[in-house]
Amino acid sequence: MTDDELFELMADLEKRSETLNRASPTDEVFAKIVLTESAIERRFPGQMLLPYKEWKGRPERLTLQ
Numbered sequence: 272m273t274d275d276e277l278f279e280l281m282a283d284l285e286k287r288s289e290t291l292n293r294a295s296p297t298d299e300v301f302a303k304i305v306l307t308e309s310a311i312e313r314r315f316p317g318q319m320l321l322p323y324k325e326w327k328g329r330p331e332r333l334t335l336q
Contacts, residue, residue: 274314274322275326277310277311277314278311278323278326278327281304281307281308281311281323282327284304284307288304308320311323
C-alpha cells in the first residue's frame with residue numbers, strides 16, 4: 272500500500288466516523304482508525320501524523336474530491 276493509499280483510507284475512515292452517532296472503542300470504524308493511525312506512525316515515526324495532515328491540506332488533493 273502506498274502512502275497515498277494509506278492516507279486515502281484514513282480520510283475515508285474519518286468521513287465514515289463522522290456519520291456515527293458517537294464513536295466508541297467497540298465500533299469497527301473506530302478500530303480501523305486506530306490501526307490506520309498505527310500504520311502511519313510506523314511509516315513516519317515520531318511525526319504525530321504530520322505527513323497525513325500535510326497530505327490532507329495539499330491543493331491537488333482538494334480538487335480531486
